[in-house]
Amino acid sequence: MSNIIAIVGRPNVGKSTFFNRLTGERAAIVDPTSGVTRDRHYGTSDWNGIEFSVIDTGGVVIGSEDVFEDAIRKQVELAMEEADVILFMVDAKEGMSPLDEDVADMIRRSPKKVFLVANKVDNSNRSADAIEFYSLGFEKIYEISAINGSGTGELLDDVVREFENTVMEDIPDLPKIAFVGRPNVGKSSMINALLGDERNIVTPVAGTTRDSIYTRYNSFGFDFLLVDTAGLRKKGKVTENIEFYSVMRSIRAIENSDVCVLMLDATQGIESQDINIFSLIQKNHKGVVIVVNKWDLVEKETNTHKDYEELIRSRIAPFTDVPIIFTSVINKQRIHKTLETANKVNKSRSQNIPTRQLMDIMLPIVTETPPPAVKGKFVKVKYITQLKLAYPAFVFFCNMPQYVADPYKRFVENRMREQFDFHGVPIEIFYRQK
Numbered sequence: 011m012s013n014i015i016a017i018v019g020r021p022n023v024g025k026s027t028f029f030n031r032l033t034g035e036r037a038a039i040v041d042p043t044s045g046v047t048r049d050r051h052y053g054t055s056d057w058n059g060i061e062f063s064v065i066d067t068g069g070v071v072i073g074s075e076d077v078f079e080d081a082i083r084k085q086v087e088l089a090m091e092e093a094d095v096i097l098f099m100v101d102a103k104e105g106m107s108p109l110d111e112d113v114a115d116m117i118r119r120s121p122k123k124v125f126l127v128a129n130k131v132d133n134s135n136r137s138a139d140a141i142e143f144y145s146l147g148f149e150k151i152y153e154i155s156a157i158n159g160s161g162t163g164e165l166l167d168d169v170v171r172e173f174e175n176t177v178m179e180d181i182p183d184l185p186k187i188a189f190v191g192r193p194n195v196g197k198s199s200m201i202n203a204l205l206g207d208e209r210n211i212v213t214p215v216a217g218t219t220r221d222s223i224y225t226r227y228n229s230f231g232f233d234f235l236l237v238d239t240a241g242l243r244k245k246g247k248v249t250e251n252i253e254f255y256s257v258m259r260s261i262r263a264i265e266n267s268d269v270c271v272l273m274l275d276a277t278q279g280i281e282s283q284d285i286n287i288f289s290l291i292q293k294n295h296k297g298v299v300i301v302v303n304k305w306d307l308v309e310k311e312t313n314t315h316k317d318y319e320e321l322i323r324s325r326i327a328p329f330t331d332v333p334i335i336f337t338s339v340i341n342k343q344r345i346h347k348t349l350e351t352a353n354k355v356n357k358s359r360s361q362n363i364p365t366r367q368l369m370d371i372m373l374p375i376v377t378e379t380p381p382p383a384v385k386g387k388f389v390k391v392k393y394i395t396q397l398k399l400a401y402p403a404f405v406f407f408c409n410m411p412q413y414v415a416d417p418y419k420r421f422v423e424n425r426m427r428e429q430f431d432f433h434g435v436p437i438e439i440f441y442r443q444k
């Protein structure tokens with residue numbers, strides 16, 4: 011189940027500041043150049059052990075003054091459509107603005123849970139200033155300071171309580187596959203090609219209390235759950251091809267999946283937006299298959315295929331151990347292969363490697379090529395084991411783990427990938443003191 015929080019509000023109330031506090035992505039800090047779309051506006055966080063995603067809608071559209079209102083309207087629409095909980099942020103220091111009232115008018119109609127958050131309450135003196143916001147018609151005002159963190163604990167306590175209340179229904183224990191990508195790459199065509207003529211073998215599965223997001227596909231030797239196909243087949247209300255939108259759409263599908271098929275349009279190449287989605291998949295530790303669709307539209311010479319593949323790998327580096335398939339959905343080419351590959355990635359991702367086997371295979375490798383000595387000290391790996399997580403994660407127990415540097419970590423990951431099949435699977439390796 012995904013838990014998605016969107017932060018909305020007029021510019022400068024502190025949305026990005028709070029976003030950064032939650033996600034710890036300091037790099038996402040406000041770009042002061044107006045008219046520039048901020049790059050990072052999605053992050054993950056957790057509170058009381060409950061994980062959630064945060065969207066800073068401030069990054070959606072930044073325009074000149076006269077289009078602000080329109081931009082904010084879009085922000086709020088996106089949040090209402092895509093998020094589970096909305097944080098409506100206002101500025102207690104500046105006081106109420108007409109734009110706040112506009113946002114409140116829109117947001118009141120949302121069936122989603124909305125929290126009114128008065129930011130910049132850095133000290134108790136300013137608490138009085140927040141009172142005027144009661145006129146916006148919300149029961150409660152959460153007074154916080156995004157800068158010093160005061161009040162944020164109480165807010166998050168209540169926010170995650172919303173998530174705890176969401177009841178999960180029984181979902182069959184099958185691989186969950188999501189098709190993600192920018193608008194127009196062919197996702198719906200792919201889903202329709204799979205499901206279109208096969209209505210009899212498709213069973214909708216009620217995934218959550220909020221929306222039905224899984225569809226079971228059981229045919230041609232496959233048995234898996236398709237994620238969020240309803241949302242894909244019926245196009246959303248917001249049809250504008252804005253960059254941010256496809257990411258928003260993808261988040262939920264990614265979080266609810268085991269394997270993501272990232273679709274690209276062969277005629278467009280791989281763009282920064284595709285890379286964003288790719289890193290979201292990676293960050294969420296999901297399996298990934300890259301599909302270059304509309305291959306029928308590309309004029310081919312001897313090396314087209316190989317060159318294209320190399321280009322993609324160079325863009326997704328350093329995680330390049332990913333299957334890439336060239337499809338033509340309209341010609342029904344390599345659709346079966348896509349499913350087969352996604353299945354295989356799912357298997358690789360679910361493998362449990364016994365400690366004995368890890369030790370037998372990896373210990374000689376790290377003993378033969380140990381990390382370079384630091385200040386005359388040698389790192390020695392003594393024990394290796396896999397963690398019991400939903401994705402492959404391993405611990406290498408050693409003395410002085412702090413001396414294991416990134417190049418060596420990459421070396422070990424590459425050896426792991428050679429020895430065990432993790433094609434399309436992000437893996438995590440920790441170094442810990444025993």
Ligand code: GDP
Nearest residue numbers: 021022023024025026027040068130155156157
């Ligand atoms: P956004 O446009 O809503 O994303 O707002 P920003 O996060 O860019 O913040 C706008 C300005 O408000 C920045 O100068 C922040 O440093 C400042 N700010 C954000 N949160 C707080 C807060 O809790 N207290 C104070 N005093 N200033 C804040």
Ligand code: GDP
Nearest residue numbers: 193194195196197198199303304307338339340
């Ligand atoms: P979505 O927005 O990712 O769901 O993309 P759609 O499935 O709606 O496809 C966008 C457009 O691309 C439609 O006009 C499709 O007919 C077309 N399309 C999809 N797959 C292919 C393909 O393999 N080859 C070609 N030539 N067109 C395709």
